[in-house]
Amino acid sequence: MNKWRKVLVAWSETDEHKLQVARARDTVRRALEKCKQPYVAFSGGKDSTCVLHLVLEQAPDTMVLHWDYGPYYIPREIEQEFIDHAKAIGARNLRVETSAEYERLGRKAINVLGREYLGKLVPKLRDEEGYDLVFLGLRAEESVKRRLKTEGSIWREKKMLNCAPIRDWSWRDVWAYIFAHDLPYASVYDLYAPVVGIQNLRLTTFFDPEFDKFGSPNLDGILMWRHRHLDPGD
């Protein structure tokens, strides 16, 4: 990543990038005005790292929610990095949630995020704990679905306000922001960047059968070979 760092720090000084950052800050400010009790969904990836930093600089006590995919999908040392990074960025109110399904089903745990996080935890946060807005690291550049979903940067979904402050950022803006602010990022990016290219870097669960159709486990088998098996006979 070091070979790109210089270029991207230079990008962070352009008017184009500064405008994107100013817009993102404004989106965060508008979103904070609209809600009483927001939280940030922090995956540990590059996009949510930027969003976390943008939100905490305006509302440092915001709750930071991190979903742990369990040891079969995210090696423990990488999971620990995510938590350390959230704290280093300034998360005072960090909450880590997971599901017992991950331990029970191992790599056969399919769509647990949908069932447990989106299906149970998010409604609980909204209905029982009073959270009314979530900051997300979604970007329009990632897919057409995300572009359409995040239109306007703030939208209502399932009785909750959603805010994607970096909706219009490119991958250059994301990395430029990380390097310019010297934010910590997951070490797996350094591992995957030379192979897939910095523009294609995406943090996903490792050896996940849900990504078989994209061939992601093919690459994980080489770069993350140490984590293919967690136990003898696994």
Next chain:
Amino acid sequence: MSGILEEANYFRMIMESAPPIRWGRMRPFKITFKVGSPVCITTPWINFDGLLAHLMLLDSLGPDFYITPKKLNLTPYLPKNRRMLPLKRTGELYHASVSMFTPSNLRVTQIYKRFEERWAHNLDKKKIYQGTGTFRSFMMKQPYVPCKEVTYYVHGDMEIIRELIEKYLVGLGNDVRIGFGIIRDAVFEETPADWSLVANGVAMRPIPVEFCKEYEDAAYIAWKAPYWAPQNVALCVPPGAQCVLKEDVV
């Protein structure tokens, strides 16, 4: 369960009728494959004993090789003469290194797998769904190494191994059918030293820690064929790590 046993028995009977292999002199040697196209991989290395087990099975089963069960480890059902590989063995550990790619540089490309209508007239259903199911289309990441040579260090019967390779092996790694890993030539050279397990203090293949006196690194890796079988995973010294073998293994 009886279905699985019947299936295993079918393959055992074919293998029993295969001509026996007469082993000759075991010696250390090096195989250099000159490859004409990049080698696709899904693990950091290709194990030579796994490759040889594949060729032995192909040799014994003939065309039936292509209908072998995909999730059943046939090894325990095979007759001894066809189960044992023509390699030096310590316990269950074969003396054969993993692949060494020259130059070794990982790249990634996209593979587009689509339904091929060539044999569609044989299908009962005439409406093919390509979004889901058996005939679904894929756009997959495919890692590859654009190397010129792949080297193995082996201790075994060079003649049998040479024959198997020359007869059956057209390519190395994944997706040989679409042109990856094509072998242009294979060079066999005897070596004065045996580098099949450890070379200059460095592990040349996954070695279970029980075989080592000292080691600098360990991980759970498959260490014998078939490498996809979970029961063959154990705590091993990975290739490339420093280690010292126990006296009875050397």
